[in-house]
Amino acid sequence: MNCGNPEVLQAYLDGELPADERGELEGHLSGCLTCRRELAHLKLLWLELGQEREFSLPPEWAYLRQQIVAKSAADRSAKAPDQTGLGFWESQRLAWQDLSLATAYLPGSAEIGNLVKAAGRRLPGLFLDLAGTTLRRLSRRHQTDRKGGPARWSWR
């Protein structure tokens, strides 16, 4: 081998040397003090690099974390739940908010609004079934719209 080739020694320590080259190197090492010494030096470096420290999060992260949770929760409630039907949060909102107001901002939600006017709040089950279907449809449309980047609609 190329005596003292630092790349071979590095790959050896990384465990990336093919078996035949590894055998060749180990044979060489047994007879070459220079390479053994160099290997020892590199091992020391590997040892140090293996103890990488973590950066501690600065205080302003608390605020950013808050934003992440709020944004992600809002995103998730805007999307219709997939196979699970309406989530608890959505159904609570639908059941207890002023429904006509809550749906007024939904594009294409005329059928929900009409149903609400007709049924009031007394038939949340029926409403939620319909709303669930409509929401799923809306959210699909919403998801495809999002690539074009229109303003996000919200529940409020």
Add this chain to the structure above:
Amino acid sequence: MLLEADDHELVLQCKEGDGREDAFRLLLAKYEGYVYSLCHRSTDRREDALELAQDTWLRVFAGLSGFQVNRPFKPWLRKITINVCLNFLRRAHPEILSLENCPAPAAPEWDDPATLVQWTETSRLLREAVERLPPLHRLILTLRHAEEMTYEQIADVTGFPLSMVKTYLFRARRSLRRTLAGAYGWEVTNG
């Protein structure tokens, strides 16, 4: 019980559970330091690292609906983090991602090697030398040594050719090896 929840349970909670916000927070608490540290390898500026970390988490939570819960979470999280970091590096330093321009890491500076033989001192010097490396060298070094990824895995997750991964690794460590040589007073025989 949620406090002791493993990744699998947490991810499930994030996807469909009623306590979604709590699950977001728990997942953040578990991995926010990890993500931030990884982001910090890609930039010298704390503000950038914070922005990268936030961007990563927004993508993670938005992407969870498409994530298969039976797969391990951390490698997926790592991949998203690395992608966010590499996109940042491409925007901030388009030149560093071409191998021809792959900058050689800065040579270590030695004022008084004789005073630098203590182990703790050496660790500090080495850490400073790592921080002086170009961001991409630092990131790849982290993937190899802290994340213990193979060359192949690094190439896969970064999208770089294998040869480029090796070159970056070898150069970064050769530079650090010189730092150690200075600290310990070794003769620098192998460059």
